[in-house]
Amino acid sequence: MTTPAALRPVCVLGLGLIGGSLLRALHDGGHEAFGYNRSATTVAEATADGYDASDDLTATLRRAAAADAVVVLATPVTTLAPLVQAVADHAPDVLLTDVVSVKQSVATIIAETYPGARFVGGHPMAGTSRSGWTATDPNLFRDAMWVVMTEDSTTVDDWLAVAAIARATGAAVVPAAADAHDRAAAAISHVPHLTAAVTAAVGGGESDLALRLAAGSFRDGTRVAGTAPALQRAMIEANRIAVLNALSEIIDRLVNARDDLRDTGTVEVLIDDGHRARQAYAAVANGPMEPIVDVEIGAAGWQEELRRQGHLGRVWLG
Amino acid sequence: MTTPAALRPVCVLGLGLIGGSLLRALHDGGHEAFGYNRSATTVAEATADGYDASDDLTATLRRAAAADAVVVLATPVTTLAPLVQAVADHAPDVLLTDVVSVKQSVATIIAETYPGARFVGGHPMAGTSRSGWTATDPNLFRDAMWVVMTEDSTTVDDWLAVAAIARATGAAVVPAAADAHDRAAAAISHVPHLTAAVTAAVGGGESDLALRLAAGSFRDGTRVAGTAPALQRAMIEANRIAVLNALSEIIDRLVNARDDLRDTGTVEVLIDDGHRARQAYAAVANGPMEPIVDVEIGAAGWQEELRRQGHLGRVWLG
Known part of the structure; x- marks a missing residue:
């Protein structure tokens, strides 16, 4: 069901509970993943635990551009704009996604900061009341729901690339438009x-x-x-x-x-x-998860059909 | 700290989650305890599990009167009045307590139904969202808070008898007036x-x-x-x-x-x-429980002093 072979390198910006857990889940699963955090303390903790992390944003983004990595925005929504600007400056062609718990605001910030960005938003429904690197857990997303933005303008390759990240962590993908989410x-x-x-x-x-x-x-x-x-x-x-x-x-x-x-x-x-x-x-x-059925990703109207089935509570496990 | 030796026989009326767990806690602790439930099915379940239970209310109350048992009202507040009337009819001299989650209403029902009752109300702060005999658990009250009504009219012997039941289940006693509770x-x-x-x-x-x-x-x-x-x-x-x-x-x-x-x-x-x-x-x-200190139960003003310390969040472990 999962397609780890198709997973591209992943660059995680922000190594708090969600971003840090994502870095760990991907790395522990044998995937190429590296991260950035502005706090040298957090980077030291992550590095000591065996993960590939840096506190140099520019160098991290240049590496992401060279590797054609998917870049994951994993900081609070209030701190996104300067990160997006840095992506525009240093890795303008990468595919962007995020793990923020609101979707319309993030889309607005990206549209205002970097209108040409390739962006497919995401939101894993997982968390605890603890925060920071010490709270991270590579199994945080196992069997969780991971919403992947599915708009009429979403392209097949980009949607599949973001969905593959979610599936690689053990999460199920829920397609939805930003406002419904x-x-x-x-x-x-x-x-x-x-x-x-x-x-x-x-x-x-x-x-x-x-x-x-x-x-x-x-x-x-x-x-x-x-x-x-x-x-x-x-x-x-x-x-x-x-x-x-x-x-x-x-x-x-x-x-x-x-x-x-x-x-x-x-x-x-x-x-x-x-x-x-x-x-x-x-x-x-x-109850059992009901899978999305009878949709060929890329066929005419695939985005609308995914949203329709997502609205019924079904999940994509492809 | 506990005083099981002082514990009198206990008769539990109602073998749902709270009453049934109380019967089990006391019996499993080696104390004399028996119960009544109006449902023969529940009585059969309790009996099959080795507990002393009956669906004959009159016989149960006569037994309680003969044993000078403390009678515990453990049914929903809406069904208390006929039980209290039965106590008045068949066991008029016993000490009554209850485990209902409201205290002023219970006091009013008892005052209206059987004004001469000896009554010291109680409320163990424990529960789950499940109910019925199958949900009962002899450890339900362990380290829980058990409020024991402490009014100026409460007598020493009756207060200690009810507090001893709470302590025998592993709960800590919190003294309070009905309105504060x-x-x-x-x-x-x-x-x-x-x-x-x-x-x-x-x-x-x-x-x-x-x-x-x-x-x-x-x-x-x-x-x-x-x-x-x-x-x-x-x-x-x-x-x-x-x-x-x-x-x-x-x-x-x-x-x-x-x-x-x-x-x-x-x-x-x-x-x-x-x-x-x-x-x-x-x-x-x-944090650690702070014990009530420097009160001699029975000395002048002991009820008010217990309430004062209970209001500060202290518990009685005597």
Whole structure:
């Protein structure tokens, strides 16, 4: 199913949790992969662990250009523009992808910074609340979903090259357009960070007694509030419109639940809706992955057909 | 530290997750414990596993009266009244406690049903999203917090008898008044069920693509939404006033975050507050338990002093 033979060299810019784990997954899998990080400390840690890393951005990009590597942007969205400018300056012909958790903002930054870039965005749905090189894990992406941007303008070779990186880490590929990705990510990732934060803030503000009594519901429900605030803000604020829409729905439903509880003494609607949705999620998460079928990548309308099947929750394992 | 020798026989009414786990913990610890459940199937399961259980409520209560057992109410709050009436009819002199997740409502039900009852309420902070006898676990309460109601009218012998049950299961005792317990429980348990439900409902309503992409933040943040709706509603609706207060604070903070994001593009306040609260929780949860000190149970004002130290997050291990 995977096609490691087709994998081109990969250059990872940014060796935090996601970028560092990607470098490790590819290298450990026998693929040519090298990385850059602006912190010499991180580079020293990666090098000591046996990985090919440098803190010289220009030299790294020149090497990527010479090797026709796929360059992966793996820094927070707020720091992308100067990296993209460096790509334009030192490796203008390479294929670019990224692992950032928003897709429309990244496309906009690239279009504004380097309009001629060859770019197929990506987003692996994996993470932990820890960060930095010491948190990296070559198995982080195993069986994870890796969204690969699939627009009408996406070319076959570039799409396959990015999808091959995802597959080489053990992830399944989910084709989607940038706006559909961003709506989904707001609903199942960005807004859950906000509900975790508000749950933590209200619980923690009650009393030391409350914190002492906190058990499983509080521990699990607030886990992601422990993620570094800068990382949380970077992804939420870069997906502002989709987050605003989903957050407004959260507020509306909570207001309705409060009014129900105050006026009729029941929270039946919200609890039942939440339970049904959790059961639906569990069925998807615990069930077998449904593969995308009957699409020839490159045939007329292949991008639209991949998106259509991706919208149904199917994954590409080719 | 524990005083198993002082433990009196225990009669558990209701053998679901909490009651069944309590019966198992006490029996497995070598203590005299027997139980009642209205479902013959559950009784058969418990008996097959080697526990002393019956589906005859009257006979069970007569046995409890003869043994001077402590009777533990371990059914949902909505089904307590007829049980308390049966206690009044068949075991009027026994000491009653409970394991229900709200304390003021239970006290009211008992006061209205059987005003002469000897009652010291309790609430072990433990659970899973599974339910029924098959979910029971004799280690469920190990290192958990077990709130024991500590009012000015509480007598020494009754308080110690209930605290001894908690200690025999491996739990730590947290003394609190019913209203303080209910406020804390709303903030760190009941409202987290509502935020889990709304997170699940909004995420699950987006698309199959969204459910397919859901990863750790959604999985953990919605876990308790998988609890049986009737159990969730029973605890939330029985703690209506405290839940309304905490839920209103949740809504106010989310509205402020939405306005901030819309008007200034930032969610800094909410994310920072949530992160700080989660760090404070982690420090309490991962740190050593601070024991209650310098209180002689029974000395003048002992109840108030226990409550004062409990409010600071200290636990009774005597």
